Amino acid sequence: MKRLNTNQLAPLLRLCLLGCFLCLSQVWSHGLAQSTAPDEFARNHLQLIAKNPDGLTFTLKLKDPGIRFHVGEIIRLELTFASSLPETYVYDNASYDRSGRLQIDSFILDRADGIADPLDDYYHKSLGGFMGGGLRGIGALSTKPEIANYDLNEWLRFDKPGKYRLYVVSHRLTKGKPYHQGNTPVEPASNVIQFEIVPADREWEQKTFSEAVKVLDSAPKVTSQIGENGYRSACRVLRFMGTEAAVKEMVKRFRGQEAQCDFEYYLGLLGAPERSFVIEQMQAALDAPDQPVPGSLLSALTFLSYVVQNPAAWQQFSNDDAGRIASRLQWDERKRHYDLIRQSYLERLALTLPQKTGAAAAISTETLISFGANDKSKDGDGRRQQLAVSLAKVFTELPLETQRNLLEYRWKQISDAAMLPVLRQLRRQSRRWLRGMSRPRHCRVFGSLLRIKSELSAARFRIL
Numbered sequence: 001m002k003r004l005n006t007n008q009l010a011p012l013l014r015l016c017l018l019g020c021f022l023c024l025s026q027v028w029s030h031g032l033a034q035s036t037a038p039d040e041f042a043r044n045h046l047q048l049i050a051k052n053p054d055g056l057t058f059t060l061k062l063k064d065p066g067i068r069f070h071v072g073e074i075i076r077l078e079l080t081f082a083s084s085l086p087e088t089y090v091y092d093n094a095s096y097d098r099s100g101r102l103q104i105d106s107f108i109l110d111r112a113d114g115i116a117d118p119l120d121d122y123y124h125k126s127l128g129g130f131m132g133g134g135l136r137g138i139g140a141l142s143t144k145p146e147i148a149n150y151d152l153n154e155w156l157r158f159d160k161p162g163k164y165r166l167y168v169v170s171h172r173l174t175k176g177k178p179y180h181q182g183n184t185p186v187e188p189a190s191n192v193i194q195f196e197i198v199p200a201d202r203e204w205e206q207k208t209f210s211e212a213v214k215v216l217d218s219a220p221k222v223t224s225q226i227g228e229n230g231y232r233s234a235c236r237v238l239r240f241m242g243t244e245a246a247v248k249e250m251v252k253r254f255r256g257q258e259a260q261c262d263f264e265y266y267l268g269l270l271g272a273p274e275r276s277f278v279i280e281q282m283q284a285a286l287d288a289p290d291q292p293v294p295g296s297l298l299s300a301l302t303f304l305s306y307v308v309q310n311p312a313a314w315q316q317f318s319n320d321d322a323g324r325i326a327s328r329l330q331w332d333e334r335k336r337h338y339d340l341i342r343q344s345y346l347e348r349l350a351l352t353l354p355q356k357t358g359a360a361a362a363i364s365t366e367t368l369i370s371f372g373a374n375d376k377s378k379d380g381d382g383r384r385q386q387l388a389v390s391l392a393k394v395f396t397e398l399p400l401e402t403q404r405n406l407l408e409y410r411w412k413q414i415s416d417a418a419m420l421p422v423l424r425q426l427r428r429q430s431r432r433w434l435r436g437m438s439r440p441r442h443c444r445v446f447g448s449l450l451r452i453k454s455e456l457s458a459a460r461f462r463i464l
Contacts, residue, residue, distance in 0.1 A: 041110040045167055048189035053175065055085035056141075060168050060190035063149065070200040071159065072241040073208070075152040079105065079168060079190065083141040090183060091146050092172040094136035105148070106169045107155050114160030114197075118153075118271025121307050125314065127335050138178045148172070153240040158197045159273060167192045200243075209245050212237040216253065216261075235261035239268030247272055251281045256294025256363045257399050266296050270304065279304050286348050289355045292363035295370050298349065302342040309341070310334060346371055353390070362397035365390050366406070369413050385416060392418035396425070400433065408448050415452075423452060 038046065052058070063076035083089045094104055101123060109115065152166075168190040176183030215234035238246045238253075247269065254265040272278050282301040285291045315330060317323035349364060356364050369387045372380065391414055395403065403426075406414055426433050434445060 039110075041108075041165060042192075045108075045189060045192055048167075048169065052188045053089075053186050055083050056089060056173070056186070056188055057082045057084070058168075058170060058188040058190050060166070060193055062193060062195060067195045068198055069158075069195060070198055070204050070208075071161065072200050072205075072243065072246075074237065074240055075195065077150045077152055077168075079148040079150070079170065081141060081146045081148075081170070081173070082143055084143060086142060087140050087177070088175060089141040089186065090138060090174045090176055090178050090180075091141040092136060092138055093146060093148070094172065095148065101154060104170070104172045105150070106171070107152065108167050108169060109156070110165040111162070114158060114162055116157045116159060116273075117155060118157040118273075119267060122267075122270050122303070125307065126303070127331070127338055140178055141173070151236065151240070157240075157242070157271065157273065161197050161199050163194065163196045165192050165194050205241070205243055205245070208237060209241065209243070209249070213249060232260055232264070235264040239264045239271075242271075242273050244274070244277060247274070247278055247281055251278075251285050251297075252291075254285075254294070254297050255292040255359070256296070256367075256402075257292070257359070259401070262294065262296060266300050269300050275304055275308055279308065283348075286345065287352050288360075289352075289357065290360050291356075292360045293349055293367055294363055295367045298342070298345055298367055298371070301345060302338065305341050305345075306334075306338045310337065342371070358394065359397045362391065362394035363399075363402075365394065366398060366402060370410075373410075373413055384413065388414045388416040389418045392416065392422050395419070395422045403433070404445050407452060408445050411448070411452055419452075 057080070059080040061078050061080075063078040069075050081091055092104065094102060101119065158164075169187055170190070171185070171187055173186045173188065174183035175186050212234040215230055238250050250265040250268050254262060254269070256262060269278050269282070279301065282297060282304075285297065286293055286301075315326075317326045317330075346368060350368060353361065353364055353368070365387055369384065369391065372384060372387070375383065398406075
């Protein structure tokens with residue numbers, strides 16, 4: 001074999017090194033192109049960003065430090081809006097809706113696996129409607145930032161760990177003048193943020209749960225359902241945790257005595273991942289002697305039982321006479337099933353009512369009276385009278401607002417001579433009983449109290 005000297009080897013080595021470098025460059029360039037090429041999520045976002053109107057700034061960020069959240073941990077968002085063009089854009093500052101969900105901004109994620117809308121069937125498969133609306137302000141957007149805060153958990157429940165990207169499309173802006181017809185809607189897209197969902201370890205769950213319960217046990221209760229406070233924040237921690245301990249605690253505290261947190265518990269139980277466990281716990285509450293059963297708890301139990309027993313989606317029909325008839329028949333059948341479920345729970349509560357005492361008896365009795373208001377059966381009046389007599393014995397155990405509403409708006413449901421001693425007692429304690437009311441309502445409720453007492457006294461005199 002002929003041996004090559006050093007001078008002859010050098011060009012061959014340079015050629016080999018050049019070839020290797022070119023190959024590696026192609027591989028590196030291909031990998032870089034793959035890693036930087038936008039995916040469908042990024043492409044859609046870029047297209048929306050390109051359509052954002054001039055002079056408008058819309059920024060999304062995580063409100064709390066860090067980008068890692070446990071499964072069930074609250075993810076707080078801050079949306080900031082501003083305009084460099086004065087008197088150009090109109091901003092709607094709505095921060096809540098009476099239905100429980102504000103549908104004014106859309107949250108766009110890059111993936112759908114391991115994610116669920118916790119209240120999808122509640123808002124889209126319910127047999128009834130919702131009362132929406134709320135206080136809001138409409139004003140011109142300026143260079144001074146306007147801020148909207150959200151808990152992402154209201155719209156999305158993250159059931160599995162993973163990394164996510166998110167942006168928001170807002171529907172709260174128009175181009176024009178405040179309170180002016182003919183404004184043009186604008187729907188800007190925010191920037192993209194990234195965060196990670198990690199498993200909920202036992203230490204975090206116990207610490208978070210204990211802190212929330214401590215606040216609920218010690219903080220003063222707040223009657224307003226609007227705005228944020230420490231007490232309501234603790235309720236929302238339980239609402240979004242989704243653990244068995246959180247479900248048990250919500251059921252235990254869901255007593256019809258706290259207007260603010262009762263609604264959080266209501267939505268939290270509807271949105272919990274393990275619905276069979278939730279149903280089991282609420283059924284146990286019907287039978288517990290010391291557990292009040294407000295109407296909202298019974299409604300939540302009825303709805304969950306209904307959707308578990310009817311998992312199939314609503315069938316869609318053509319928009320003609322035959323289709324409308326078929327659609328109505330479908331609705332009637334589902335409503336019949338829903339009513340049977342509710343009636344079975346009302347009968348179960350009625351059987352356990354004699355074992356309940358104090359506030360548990362009062363609130364549970366009021367629930368039976370409320371659901372029986374439209375009872376047109378031949379035994380309906382007899383059942384109503386029996387419940388009215390039972391309620392008279394524990395009427396003052398009801399929350400004050402419930403007492404006032406019964407006398408002001410629903411007196412016919414509880415009208416009975418057994419209420420006369422109760423009315424006399426309320427008359428003697430009217431200063432405490434009417435405390436905190438506006439003057440117009442104070443006069444209205446006090447007038448109702450005197451009128452009802454007079455009517456009952458006259459009826460009793462006629463009998464005698």
